[in-house]
Amino acid sequence: MGNENAPFVASSTNVTGGDIYRTARFSPTSLRYYGLCLRTGSYKVRLHFAEISYTDDMSFSSLGRRFFDISIQGVLQRKNFNIVERANGVGRGTFIDFDNVMVNGTTLEIHLYWAGKGTTAIPDRGVYGPLLSAIAITPNFDVSTGSGLSGGAIAGIVIGSCAFVALILAILWKKGYLGGDKEDKGKINI
Structure with missing residues (x-):
């Protein structure tokens, strides 16, 4: 979007809230994440954010505004x-929880996309x-119960494979394919 050399990762050391907020992925138009191989059920999705591209001082970087849809x-x-x-400010970590997100197949899709508002060239093109910063997905069900194999079934498979x-x-x-040829042991080579 006007800057072919724009980075897709931002980082800052002046962030409150923890190390998780020191780096972030960004895009001028859209970020799409997929959680694959999930069980069918309800999940809690937590999205972590911190504005680390813009500042809140009197510099040119403080003029940037970012709006996007989730x-x-x-x-x-x-x-x-x-x-x-x-x-409540720049350089502060925050998160949003989305409870009871239903996964009916095996894939969770999270899509963040530019809302068409905010600045597009301040402070740099391609950072708006x-x-x-991070995504956390937690199931709202007990993951220990499921269709896993029992200890006896695993032991039977291992013992049967070793016996085979x-x-x-x-x-x-x-x-005679293993251990050498029995007839060759008695011969003397000259």
Whole structure:
């Protein structure tokens, strides 16, 4: 969007709230994340944000404004989201929780996209779209229950596999393919 050399990662050491907020991914138009291989059920999604591209001093960087929309599973969750408003300032970590996000298949989709508002060239071209520090996904169900194999089934598979390999090795040894040729042991080579 006007700057082919724009970075897609921002970092700052002047952030409150923890190390998780020191770096962030951003894009001029859209960020899309997929959680793959999830069980069907309800999840809590936590999105972590900190405005680390703009400043709150009297410099040119303080003129930037960032607005973007947040959709989860194709449903608009936040319209014109502004990190600075949510965190009450620049360089402060904040998060939003979305409870009871349903995953019906095996994929969770999180989409952040530019709302068409805010600044597009201040302080730099290409840094005005969505910005995200981290994502945490927690199931709202007990993950220990499920369709996993029992201890007895695992032991049976391991013992059966070892017995099968031992049987194959015994047959190969009996046929003379393992341990050298028995007829060659008595011959003397000159």
